Amino acid sequence: xxxxxxxxxxxxxxxxxxxxxxxxxxxxxxxxxxxxxxxxxxxxxxxxxxxxxxxxxxxxxxxxxxxxxxxxxxxxxxxxxxxxxxxxxxxxxxxxxxxxxxxxxxxxxxxxxxxxxxxxxxxxxxxxxxxxxxxxxxxxxxxxxxxxxxxxxxxxxxxxxxxxxxxxxxxxxxxxxxxxxxxxxxxxxxxxxxxxxxxxxxxxxxxxxxxxxxxxxxxxxxxxxxxxxxxxxxxxxxxxxxxxxxxxxxxxxxxxxxxxxxxxxxxxxxxxxxxxxxxxxxxxxxxxxxxxxxxxxxxxxxxxxxxxxxxxxxxxxxxxxxxxxxxxx
Amino acid sequence: xxxxxxxxxxxxxxxxxxxxxxxxxxxxxxxxxxxxxxxxxxxxxxxxxxxxxxxxxxxxxxxxxxxxxxxxxxxxxxxxxxxxxxxxxxxxxxxxxxxxxxxxxxxxxxxxxxxxxxxxxxxxxxxxxxxxxxxxxxxxxxxxxxxxxxxxxxxxxxxxxxxxxxxxxxxxxxxxxxxxxxxxxxxxxxxxxxxxxxxxxxxxxxxxxxxxxxxxxxxxxxxxxxxxxxxxxxxxxxxxxxxxxxxxxxxxxxxxxxxxxxxxxxxxxxxxxxxxxxxxxxxxxxxxxxxxxxxxxxxxxxxxxx
Amino acid sequence: xxxxxxxxxxxxxxxxxxxxxxxxxxxxxxxxxxxxxxxxxxxxxxxxxxxxxxxxxxxxxxxxxxxxxxxxxxxxxxxxxxxxxxxxxxxxxxxxxxxxxxxxxxxxxxxxxxxxxxxxxxxxxxxxxxxxxxxxxxxxxxxxxxxxxxxxxxxxxxxxxxxxxxxxxxxxxxxxxxxxxxxxxxxxxxxxxxxxxxxxxxxxxxxxxxxxxxxxxxxxxxxxxxxxxxxxxxxxxxxxx
Numbered sequence: 001x002x003x004x005x006x007x008x009x010x011x012x013x014x015x016x017x018x019x020x021x022x023x024x025x026x027x028x029x030x031x032x033x034x035x036x037x038x039x040x041x042x043x044x045x046x047x048x049x050x051x052x053x054x055x056x057x058x059x060x061x062x063x064x065x066x067x068x069x070x071x072x073x074x075x076x077x078x079x080x081x082x083x084x085x086x087x088x089x090x091x092x093x094x095x096x097x098x099x100x101x102x103x104x105x106x107x108x109x110x111x112x113x114x115x116x117x118x119x120x121x122x123x124x125x126x127x128x129x130x131x132x133x134x135x136x137x138x139x140x141x142x143x144x145x146x147x148x149x150x151x152x153x154x155x156x157x158x159x160x161x162x163x164x165x166x167x168x169x170x171x172x173x174x175x176x177x178x179x180x181x182x183x184x185x186x187x188x189x190x191x192x193x194x195x196x197x198x199x200x201x202x203x204x205x206x207x208x209x210x211x212x213x214x215x216x217x218x219x220x221x222x223x224x225x226x227x228x229x230x231x232x233x234x235x236x237x238x239x240x241x242x243x244x245x246x247x248x249x250x251x252x253x254x255x256x257x258x259x260x261x262x263x264x265x266x267x268x269x270x271x272x273x274x275x276x277x278x279x280x281x282x283x284x285x286x287x288x289x290x291x292x293x294x295x296x297x298x299x300x301x302x303x304x305x306x307x308x309x310x311x312x313x314x315x316x317x318x319x320x321x322x323x324x325x326x327x328x329x
Numbered sequence: 330x331x332x333x334x335x336x337x338x339x340x341x342x343x344x345x346x347x348x349x350x351x352x353x354x355x356x357x358x359x360x361x362x363x364x365x366x367x368x369x370x371x372x373x374x375x376x377x378x379x380x381x382x383x384x385x386x387x388x389x390x391x392x393x394x395x396x397x398x399x400x401x402x403x404x405x406x407x408x409x410x411x412x413x414x415x416x417x418x419x420x421x422x423x424x425x426x427x428x429x430x431x432x433x434x435x436x437x438x439x440x441x442x443x444x445x446x447x448x449x450x451x452x453x454x455x456x457x458x459x460x461x462x463x464x465x466x467x468x469x470x471x472x473x474x475x476x477x478x479x480x481x482x483x484x485x486x487x488x489x490x491x492x493x494x495x496x497x498x499x500x501x502x503x504x505x506x507x508x509x510x511x512x513x514x515x516x517x518x519x520x521x522x523x524x525x526x527x528x529x530x531x532x533x534x535x536x537x538x539x540x541x542x543x544x545x546x547x548x549x550x551x552x553x554x555x556x557x558x559x560x561x562x563x564x565x566x567x568x569x570x571x572x573x574x575x576x577x578x579x580x581x582x583x584x585x586x587x588x589x590x591x592x593x594x595x596x597x598x599x600x601x602x603x604x605x606x607x608x609x610x611x612x613x614x615x616x617x618x619x620x621x622x623x624x625x626x627x628x629x630x631x632x633x634x635x
Numbered sequence: 636x637x638x639x640x641x642x643x644x645x646x647x648x649x650x651x652x653x654x655x656x657x658x659x660x661x662x663x664x665x666x667x668x669x670x671x672x673x674x675x676x677x678x679x680x681x682x683x684x685x686x687x688x689x690x691x692x693x694x695x696x697x698x699x700x701x702x703x704x705x706x707x708x709x710x711x712x713x714x715x716x717x718x719x720x721x722x723x724x725x726x727x728x729x730x731x732x733x734x735x736x737x738x739x740x741x742x743x744x745x746x747x748x749x750x751x752x753x754x755x756x757x758x759x760x761x762x763x764x765x766x767x768x769x770x771x772x773x774x775x776x777x778x779x780x781x782x783x784x785x786x787x788x789x790x791x792x793x794x795x796x797x798x799x800x801x802x803x804x805x806x807x808x809x810x811x812x813x814x815x816x817x818x819x820x821x822x823x824x825x826x827x828x829x830x831x832x833x834x835x836x837x838x839x840x841x842x843x844x845x846x847x848x849x850x851x852x853x854x855x856x857x858x859x860x861x862x863x864x865x866x867x868x869x870x871x872x873x874x875x876x
Binding site: 018 | 410414416418420421423425429440442485518
């Protein structure tokens with residue numbers, strides 16, 4: 001080290017007279033740094049496992065569909081909403097694991113202090129982190145949707161006609177992508193803002209989403225039973241018609257309990273966008289749990305799922321900003 | 330430096346007060362810091378870090394105003410483009426190379442990417458980390474980390490840099506190297522510095538001016554030369570007739586005190602050395618030792634309190 | 636060893652963590668109370684229709700693995716993150732005792748909690764008819780298997796909990812419903828098979844979905860022993876930071 005010091009005196013210190021950017025430059029640099037953190041760039045191979053897995057999982061269903069549509073031409077064009085359905089849980093899972101990386105190490109190592117004494121506010125910091133995360137996840141989901149679109153075009157007999165008829169799907173799936181990615185990035189970041197260990201932040205988010213799914217399903221479970229009316233006339237009991245009575249286990253409350261499955265909040269909105277919910281048949285026995293939930297939600301006033309989504313995004317978002325605004329350094 | 334030449338102090342506070350709930354961290358502090366190296370001296374919990382954070386705009390003042398280069402940093406964050414800060418605690422990421430980290434920090438401070446990389450490399454050379462710059466910071470020693478912390482405060486070429494206890498946790502060798510770096514930053518690089526420390530030695534050997542702060546208030550300030558002079562104490566050890574010596578010293582206006590086996594005298598000027606000599610002669614005490622004891626922080630506090 | 640056990644217990648029982656875990660464990664019972672409160676009178680309950688989805692989806696598929704993993708990965712994970720494992724291995728205690736103490740600390744908290752979660756919920760549905768002992772036993776076996784796996788995983792990587800959740804959700808949750816063979820390599824599969832094997836009548840709902848009873852017993856045993864030994868091997872050979 002004494003050698004290195006020997007050189008210093010010869011070179012001398014140079015002042016910087018070049019251009020200086022303002023807050024935009026600061027946020028941009030933080031954005032790039034967040035982007036690198038998410039993808040594990042500049043780190044070892046182990047840091048890249050999760051981002052690679054996430055990319056694969058998000059794109060895999062669409063890629064498989066695309067390959068199938070190229071090989072097996074009898075397949076039908078598919079709904080874009082279905083592919084969001086397929087990836088929504090996994091997207092949430094990976095977001096929950098990656099989000100803590102963006103906030104917790106900065107706080108643990110004390111780097112947050114260094115950012116906050118630079119020409120940016122805590123709002124800028126949170127915004128840069130969040131938008132980097134959002135950007136990556138959004139690009140991944142949109143790639144998946146573009147693949148679906150290509151597959152649908154391949155399957156259509158007249159691709160040009162298909163596009164003319166369904167061009168509205170493009171702004172829809174872009175908007176749907178925004179809806180789902182805003183959701184899966186905001187909540188885990190908010191939790192990470194209040195947790196000191198990365199593992200617990202991830203576990204808390206995932207546990208909340210995993211546990212509420214079966215709870216919601218049970219509370220809105222459908223019941224059917226045959227009941228027979230008996231009539232007593234002249235001391236004789238005669239059996240009337242058997243009637244199948246159906247209902248929900250919690251009756252009229254059932255439709256509200258579909259909201260309890262918080263992980264599906266963005267899917268309700270996406271289904272609305274694609275008008276898919278109308279296609280579901282309530283009494284059809286073949287429907288799976290997701291379809292049933294989607295159908296049940298339509299019994300609620302339209303504003304309810306929208307307000308619920310807004311609450312689930314804005315609430316944590318405000319908490320996140322408040323936490324960084326009032327942080328003791 | 331231009332700001333200073335124009336007559337505006339680099340850092341100024343008027344009635345600056347900060348409360349944390351019921352604790353008063355800083356009370357009604359007026360200070361003006363012009364160019365050069367200024368030392369903020371005080372024991373732990375005196376309010377040094379709080380003062381720095383107020384000047385950086387990390388905290389909002391409870392009352393009064395903190396201005397830096399004519400701007401209030403809490404309201405106008407842009408002024409921080411020309412401010413640097415080295416916190417006392419750890420503040421470095423594990424999985425970044427020093428070069429990558431410095432370049433990133435320069436960019437966050439507003440320097441465009443291509444200039445940021447050159448400045449990062451230059452800065453690491455200046456703090457003596459040329460060889461290690463492509464290693465992850467996680468693998469650095471405490472001393473090396475401390476240099477990276479200093480480098481990140483300087484990488485965007487600030488007008489003023491605030492160093493919070495830059496020698497904390499360093500061994501004597503590392504401490505001397507850090508202080509030398511601080512001196513060079515001030516003298517060679519021409520960057521104005523405010524440095525906090527609880528050690529008189531640190532401040533004395535690096536600073537031009539000292540502000541002594543305790544219990545959230547300024548208790549003394551001035552040029553370092555008058556400080557060290559003022560605080561020069563002399564230890565007088567005699568074999569006998571100590572009482573007589575004390576009387577003789579008091580007669581000459583010297584306010585001696587007993588500290589352990591020694592008589593301690595605080596000197597205001599060199600003339601008073603003659604007075605000591607005369608007092609020794611008068612008391613006819615057998616002198617064993619007469620030695621200056623370099624000013625310690627505790628002396629200043631004792632003096633201020635007493 | 637007793638000292639390490641006590642220390643590990645203290646590490647596990649952080650204030651917020653305990654609250655969250657307790658809430659998680661109480662959820663099945665709360666759910667059943669809610670259903671009882673709100674359900675329409677004209678429907679007669681078949682207990683199995685209510686409790687089996689809860690046992691399968693909520694407890695064995697959610698609460699059991701999440702609670703156990705959170706505790707087991709923290710046993711060594713927190714020591715590694717705080718760089719304190721070094722002091723532990725310097726102590727004149729055998730590595731077997733260290734691993735055993737960590738594992739026991741996890742079990743002492745997780746087993747009663749998960750058992751209570753399942754048994755109380757079951758009892759609420761219909762106390763007379765439920766095989767509570769069977770349920771408690773199977774849940775305990777499931778906890779032990781996860782605890783062994785994730786005590787080892789905590790020594791392997793700081794992201795053990797994250798990978799664990801991926802395993803539980805993707806492998807045990809999604810894949811096992813698609814590919815039947817997954818049941819042979821899934822703790823959730825073992826736990827359900829143990830339940831079914833011990834009381835085929837009460838858990839008839841799982842018939843056709845579960846692997847053979849002996850295979851489940853052997854599988855659970857092998858997992859516990861193998862991962863305990865792996866953790867031991869890892870602690871012996873690893874470069875403690």
